[in-house]
Amino acid sequence: MSADLGTLEPRALWSYFLDLSRIPRSSKNEAAAAAWVAGEATRLGCEVERDAIGNVLVRKRASPGREGRPALALQGHLDMVCEKNEGTPHDFEKDPIQVWRDGEVLRARGTTLGADNGVGVAAALAVLASRDLAHPAIEALFTVDEETGLTGANNLKPGWLRAPRLLNLDSEEEGELTIGCAGGVDTVASRALAVEAAPAGRTALRLRVMGLKGGHSGVDIAAGRGNAVRLLGQVLEAVVAKHDLRIAALKGGNKRNAIPREASAVVLVEPAREAALRADLGALERDWKAALGAFDPGLAIALEPGAATKVIAAGDARAVTGLLVAGPHGVEAMSPDIPGLVQTSTNLAIVDADAAAGRAEVCFLTRSAIDASKRALAARIAAIAALAGFEARHSGGYPGWKPEPGSGMVKLVNGVHQALFGKPMVVKAIHAGLECGLIGEKYPGMEMASIGPSMWDAHTPDERVSIASVAAFWRLLTAILAQA
Numbered sequence: 283m284s285a286d287l288g289t290l291e292p293r294a295l296w297s298y299f300l301d302l303s304r305i306p307r308s309s310k311n312e313a314a315a316a317a318w319v320a321g322e323a324t325r326l327g328c329e330v331e332r333d334a335i336g337n338v339l340v341r342k343r344a345s346p347g348r349e350g351r352p353a354l355a356l357q358g359h360l361d362m363v364c365e366k367n368e369g370t371p372h373d374f375e376k377d378p379i380q381v382w383r384d385g386e387v388l389r390a391r392g393t394t395l396g397a398d399n400g401v402g403v404a405a406a407l408a409v410l411a412s413r414d415l416a417h418p419a420i421e422a423l424f425t426v427d428e429e430t431g432l433t434g435a436n437n438l439k440p441g442w443l444r445a446p447r448l449l450n451l452d453s454e455e456e457g458e459l460t461i462g463c464a465g466g467v468d469t470v471a472s473r474a475l476a477v478e479a480a481p482a483g484r485t486a487l488r489l490r491v492m493g494l495k496g497g498h499s500g501v502d503i504a505a506g507r508g509n510a511v512r513l514l515g516q517v518l519e520a521v522v523a524k525h526d527l528r529i530a531a532l533k534g535g536n537k538r539n540a541i542p543r544e545a546s547a548v549v550l551v552e553p554a555r556e557a558a559l560r561a562d563l564g565a566l567e568r569d570w571k572a573a574l575g576a577f578d579p580g581l582a583i584a585l586e587p588g589a590a591t592k593v594i595a596a597g598d599a600r601a602v603t604g605l606l607v608a609g610p611h612g613v614e615a616m617s618p619d620i621p622g623l624v625q626t627s628t629n630l631a632i633v634d635a636d637a638a639a640g641r642a643e644v645c646f647l648t649r650s651a652i653d654a655s656k657r658a659l660a661a662r663i664a665a666i667a668a669l670a671g672f673e674a675r676h677s678g679g680y681p682g683w684k685p686e687p688g689s690g691m692v693k694l695v696n697g698v699h700q701a702l703f704g705k706p707m708v709v710k711a712i713h714a715g716l717e718c719g720l721i722g723e724k725y726p727g728m729e730m731a732s733i734g735p736s737m738w739d740a741h742t743p744d745e746r747v748s749i750a751s752v753a754a755f756w757r758l759l760t761a762i763l764a765q766a
């Protein structure tokens with residue numbers, strides 16, 4: 283550790299953060315970090331419990347005079363995203379994170395820093411260690427595996443926490459108060475495909491839709507970007523019958539939670555029709571570029587050499603392209619509580635259909651802050667898929683966290699912020715999953731809110747956290763504790 287890190291304020295928080303940075307803690311490998319937290323809490327005289335999945339719960343008694351107040355839970359996650367720059371020799375299984383000070387921010391040498399959520403974990407530990415802070419009874423909950431499946435929060439036992447309210451410490455923008463998130467559910471529609479030998483005398487070509495921006499299927503779903511899987515379906519619907527094409531395969535998208543950037547189909551065309559097909563594709567590319575405009579200017583539609591020995595029977599191929607065109611994608615509803623927030627959406631994420639395999643699969647990821655809306659949209663996808671002869675299965679569902687801007691927790695945090703900094707917080711919710719959604723499912727009626735210091739480019743080796751913002755975060759947190 284370089285000398286300048288030892289003088290950072292607040293001292294206890296930074297000291298814990300730097301200690302934690304020496305312990306490898308990739309997602310699903312948090313045992314050492316959990317043992318360190320439990321050991322430190324025990325040393326401080328707190329009551330410590332572990333659950334089977336690896337979460338740690340620490341109870342600290344109220345400070346003198348605060349015993350009559352309801353308990354408050356503080357929560358952060360132990361794991362961190364492990365990303366490094368090409369050529370960085372760092373071994374995330376054993377090496378300490380190399381934290382360094384770059385002017386007003388802290389960074390790591392060539393790797394993610396783990397300020398997400400190491401600062402939150404360190405802040406909770408500093409509260410547990412304090413002798414002079416006023417606070418109600420504290421339950422500090424340290425969860426595992428937030429970053430690759432939320433399994434720590436998802437396996438939380440009902441009844442473990444006793445506090446009726448929870449402050450999550452995993453937000454990434456000073457002055458913002460997060461009060462809601464979306465739940466999600468995967469829908470996979472699949473069907474068998476009738477297959478025929480490829481007709482003789484045709485040219486196999488690979489029709490590609492590419493150059494789109496893609497992005498996160500929740501956070502970027504309202505950004506007006508093109509969906510390569512949808513566009514592939516639309517292009518094929520426009521040219522297959524007109525040019526008597528046969529389809530051998532369709533493939534596009536690779537992650538449920540990413541808007542598809544690329545998709546392609548292997549088609550067979552009579553050589554005499556290839557020039558007319560190319561001309562039509564050129565016109566379609568111009569039309570779609572005009573439609574997408576500045577939202578997604580990079581669209582390109584191309585034909586390359588392909589290969590196929592079998593084709594999908596024409597009727598079944600039409601069923602697949604029909605589902606790609608008719609299946610929902612994009613924003614379904616906006617939030618009535620928070621301006622600009624998407625409430626319900628779905629991402630037409632992946633298509634994989636192949637004459638060689640004789641099967642087609644189309645995947646959607648549906649999100650909503652309202653569980654009933656999420657289920658309704660997933661059911662609509664299944665109904666549309668059934669019309670095209672697909673059978674749909676839903677899986678991996680997790681609940682949303684409905685914003686309650688009038689809750690006591692929101693009023694408490696916002697009131698303290700107003701008194702300290704002379705302005706209200708920016709109240710927001712995000713259209714993606716957070717641990718609070720899962721915690722709220724296990725603890726109905728739990729009042730929750732989330733705060734954190736400003737950090738940037740989390741989940742990348744460029745991750746950095748503002749030193750001044752951590753100090754402001756600590757002032758806010760300790761003032762909340764004094765009022766709670």
Ligand SMILES: [Zn+2]
Pocket residue numbers: 359398399428452
């Ligand atoms: Zn986080």
